[in-house]
Structures are given as structure tokens and as C-alpha cells.
Amino acid sequence: MSKKTTKIWRGNVRDAALSILLSVEKNQSYSNLLLHQTIETYDISDQDRALLTELTYGCIQRKLTLDYFLEPFVKGKLESWVRLLLHLSIYQLVYLDRIPNHAIVHESVEIAKKRGHKGVAAVVNGILRSILREGVRSIEEIDDENLQLSIASSHPLWLVERWVKQFGYEKTAEMVHTNNVPPVQTVRVNLMKTTPDVVIQAFQEEGIEVEQSRFVPECLYVMKGSIAKTDLFKHGFVTIQDESSMIPSLLLDVEKDNRILDMCAAPGGKTTHIAERLNATGSLTSVDLHAHKVKLIDEQVQRLELDNVHTIVANSKELSDILEEESFDRILVDAPCSGLGVIRRKPDIKYTKQASDFDSLHVTQLQLLDEASRLLRPEGRLVYSTCTIEATENNETVQAFLAKHPEMELLKDVALPESLTRFYSDGMMQLFPQDLNSDGFFIAVFRKKGVSQ
Numbered sequence: 001m002s003k004k005t006t007k008i009w010r011g012n013v014r015d016a017a018l019s020i021l022l023s024v025e026k027n028q029s030y031s032n033l034l035l036h037q038t039i040e041t042y043d044i045s046d047q048d049r050a051l052l053t054e055l056t057y058g059c060i061q062r063k064l065t066l067d068y069f070l071e072p073f074v075k076g077k078l079e080s081w082v083r084l085l086l087h088l089s090i091y092q093l094v095y096l097d098r099i100p101n102h103a104i105v106h107e108s109v110e111i112a113k114k115r116g117h118k119g120v121a122a123v124v125n126g127i128l129r130s131i132l133r134e135g136v137r138s139i140e141e142i143d144d145e146n147l148q149l150s151i152a153s154s155h156p157l158w159l160v161e162r163w164v165k166q167f168g169y170e171k172t173a174e175m176v177h178t179n180n181v182p183p184v185q186t187v188r189v190n191l192m193k194t195t196p197d198v199v200i201q202a203f204q205e206e207g208i209e210v211e212q213s214r215f216v217p218e219c220l221y222v223m224k225g226s227i228a229k230t231d232l233f234k235h236g237f238v239t240i241q242d243e244s245s246m247i248p249s250l251l252l253d254v255e256k257d258n259r260i261l262d263m264c265a266a267p268g269g270k271t272t273h274i275a276e277r278l279n280a281t282g283s284l285t286s287v288d289l290h291a292h293k294v295k296l297i298d299e300q301v302q303r304l305e306l307d308n309v310h311t312i313v314a315n316s317k318e319l320s321d322i323l324e325e326e327s328f329d330r331i332l333v334d335a336p337c338s339g340l341g342v343i344r345r346k347p348d349i350k351y352t353k354q355a356s357d358f359d360s361l362h363v364t365q366l367q368l369l370d371e372a373s374r375l376l377r378p379e380g381r382l383v384y385s386t387c388t389i390e391a392t393e394n395n396e397t398v399q400a401f402l403a404k405h406p407e408m409e410l411l412k413d414v415a416l417p418e419s420l421t422r423f424y425s426d427g428m429m430q431l432f433p434q435d436l437n438s439d440g441f442f443i444a445v446f447r448k449k450g451v452s453q
């Protein structure tokens with residue numbers, strides 16, 4: 001079976017979804033970025049965008065389950081695009097009930113003809129008709145508990161086994177199932193300009209339903225409506241940000257005249273949050289390695305009308321070459337990490353990470369923390385955060401850092417909203433996606449001991 005053409009089939013949602021799935025499979029880009037590009041190139045109508053998103057994310061999220069359903073019906077080897085086309089069809093047959101079965105089969109056969117030839121179309125037709133006749137096999141018949149969880153939730157077995165060892169079966173099961181549930185959008189209210197009550201009222205008048213979080217006071221859940229095109233967003237009253245990502249800035253305990261450093265700042269979610277909590281007399285230096293990413297911080301700073309942020313393009317592992325040692329009251333290291341806490345937003349991550357990635361990230365994270373300890377003044381506070389739940393990058397990075405830096409200690413008592421205190425213990429906070437229904441996150445809070453100690 002050979003591929004005949006990849007010419008764009010304008011307006012065709014399923015062909016568009018297939019082209020995204022193929023690019024993700026070839027590691028060409030992340031699904032969320034491809035989705036935006038494909039909506040443009042395929043000229044997908046407004047009403048079909050939600051279906052395109054659902055098909056794309058659904059097939060990536062359920063890849064291993066779909067393969068498990070497909071396998072008994074396949075004789076011989078299938079080309080990647082044919083297998084992904086069958087995933088797309090099985091996904092619709094099993095998980096969506098608004099599209100009639102005959103329409104699903106018909107459309108898949110048409111795509112097979114267009115991308116391949118009549119022979120491929122006959123194979124696709126035959127497999128789908130057999131599935132309709134016989135049904136898909138049960139996952140419950142898998143004996144091994146971890147393998148069953150891996151197939152049911154479509155997370156690679158090695159990750160499931162690793163997490164069961166680290167967190168136990170129940171926590172892992174809750175986490176992998178939550179990873180397949182779409183997140184609720186959250187926004188952060190810019191406290192420098194307004195209050196949550198005023199924003200809730202203003203959104204209500206525009207027909208947008210939001211609810212205030214009981215965890216982070218400036219966080220609102222968007223229950224109905226879209227935020228990105230509202231005036232409140234354009235004029236900097238709110239920022240779209242996951243709730244977990246708001247917590248590191250709370251834990252930084254910003255005081256009005258602080259000199260603050262954000263060492264891994266782009267695209268600026270936490271930097272702008274810190275700046276919103278800082279008085280005009282305080283200052284915030286925000287650093288990132290990449291110029292194009294620093295531009296994104298500048299854009300957000302401008303939108304939010306913040307005038308206390310100074311951005312720098314630099315390697316934060318070498319910042320003491322350009323910034324004065326022991327000169328910052330607060331430092332945030334929101335480190336590069338494996339991102340295993342954000343699988344709900346970027347489902348492709350779970351198939352591409354390897355254990356060796358955790359080790360190399362651990363080294364980078366330690367180098368960044370080393371530099372942070374040089375730049376922090378005695379009695380200053382350092383917050384370390386990642387959006388992963390992987391121990392190598394979290395607890396183990398913290399322990400290795402403490403072992404090397406006797407001048408640093410974990411802060412056991414911190415001010416937090418009451419509803420969050422149960423997640424904080426011994427200077428650290430590990431959030432799973434199921435805890436606040438938000439990203440999986442890790443945060444550690446350090447203090448540099450005073451000169452007399």
C-alpha cells in the first residue's frame with residue numbers, strides 16, 4: 001500500500017485530524033500547535049473546530065487503547081497513515097455517539113481512496129465492518145493489573161509501573177484517568193487593576209459564566225464562554241493560566257519592595273503574576289534562554305500594563321556573571337522539566353518521554369538551583385517548581401540540592417490559603433491532576449540561612 005497524495009482536503013475535519021495525527025507520530029510538532037495551524041490550512045469552519053479538537057486529542061489520548069481494539073482485526077502490516085485512519089474511525093465508533101456508524105465507515109473509506117487507492121479502501125472497509133459486526137474486545141480480560149491500567153488509560157506500561165512504585169496503584173489509577181479528561185479553563189485576575197468580584201460581574205454581563213476558586217483567591221473557573229477575545233482579557237484584567245501554576249507565585253511571599261528574580265520566565269505566566277503582586281517600588285528581573293520566548297513575556301507585560309518587569313535573554317546557569325551575587329530577596333526557578341503533570345493539555349508527551357530524560361533534566365535543574373543559591377541574599381526565599389510528578393526531577397532534585405548547599409533549608413511554615421495547606425508538607429507540595437483538577441505540579445520552598453547561623 002503506498003501513499004498516493006497528501007494534498008489538503010479543505011474543510012474535511014477527519015482528513016485534517018489524520019494529518020495532525022501523522023505529524024505528531026513523526027514527532028514533527030506538539031498537537032496543540034499543529035491544531036492551530038491545521039485549522040487555518042484546512043479552512044475548518046467554526047462549527048467543526050470542536051470536533052477537530054475532540055478527534056485529534058481523543059485519538060492521541062487513547063492511542064494504546066485504540067491499538068488494543070484494532071489489533072485482532074489486522075492481518076499483516078499497516079502503513080502508519082492507514083493505522084491512524086483506523087484509530088480515528090474506531091475512536092468515533094466507540095467514544096462518540098452523535099455520528100452514525102455508516103457515515104463513519106463511508107468517510108474513512110473515502111479518505112483511504114484519496115490518500116491511497118481502491119485496495120487500501122477495501123482493507124479499511126473490511127476491518128471497520130468486522131469491528132461493527134463483532135465489537136471490540138474487553139479490557140477487563142487483561143490479567144495483569146498494571147497492563148490493564150496501561151491499556152485502559154492509554155499510558156505506556158513503563159510509566160504506569162514506575163508511578164505505581166512511586167505513588168501506589170490507587171493514586172496512579174486516579175491520575176491516569178484524570179489525564180484523559182479535558183481541563184476546565186481557568187483565569188487569573190490581575191489584582192493590580194481590579195478584584196475577582198468586579199471581574200465575575202463584568203463577565204456575567206457578557207454572558208460568560210465564571211466561578212471563584214476556593215484554593216487560589218484570584219483564580220476563576222470558566223464554566224461557559226470564551227475568554228481570549230473579551231475586552232477584559234485584551235486590556236489586561238485577566239490572564240489565562242492553570243490554577244496550579246498560580247501557586248508558586250503565592251509561595252514566593254512577595255513583599256512590596258522586594259528585588260525578585262525569575263530565572264526561567266517565558267512565556268511569562270508566573271512572572272506577570274509576581275509583578276501583579278509587587279508594588280511599583282519593587283523590581284522583577286525575568287530571564288529566559290531564548291530571545292523569541294522573552295518576546296512573549298514582553299507582550300504579556302505590555303498587555304497587563306506592568307511597569308516593574310525587566311526582561312533579559314541569558315543562560316540562567318551563568319547569571320552571576322552579569323547579576324550581583326546575594327542581591328535578590330526572592331528567586332523563582334520554574335525549571336524546564338518532563339511536563340508529565342500536563343498530559344491533559346499535551347497528551348503526546350506520555351509517548352515520547354524516556355527515563356533518561358528525567359536524569360538529564362535533574363542535572364539541569366540542579367545547575368539552575370546552584371546559581372539561584374549564589375544570587376539569593378541571606379534570609380531570602382527561593383521557590384523551585386516543575387509541572388511534573390516525576391520524583392527524579394522533584395524530591396530527588398531537592399535532596400541533591402540540599403546535600404550540596406548546607407546554607408539552604410526547606411521552609412516548613414508558609415502562608416497559604418487554608419484549603420491548600422493539606423498539600424504542603426516539609427517544605428514541599430506535590431499536586432496531582434486529580435487534587436485540584438488542575439496540572440500536576442511540584443513546588444519546594446527554601447530559605448537561605450542568615451549570616452549568624
Ligand SMILES: C[S@@+](CC[C@H](N)C(=O)[O-])C[C@H]1O[C@@H](n2cnc3c(N)ncnc32)[C@H](O)[C@@H]1O
Nearest residue numbers: 264265266267268269270288289315316334336
Ligand atoms: C517551565 S518553562 C517556564 C514557564 C514560565 N515560568 C511561566 O510560568 O510561564 C521553563 C523555561 O525555562 C527556559 N530555560 C531552559 N533552560 C534555561 C536556561 N539555562 N536559562 C534560562 N532559561 C532556561 C525555557 O526556555 C522555558 O521557557
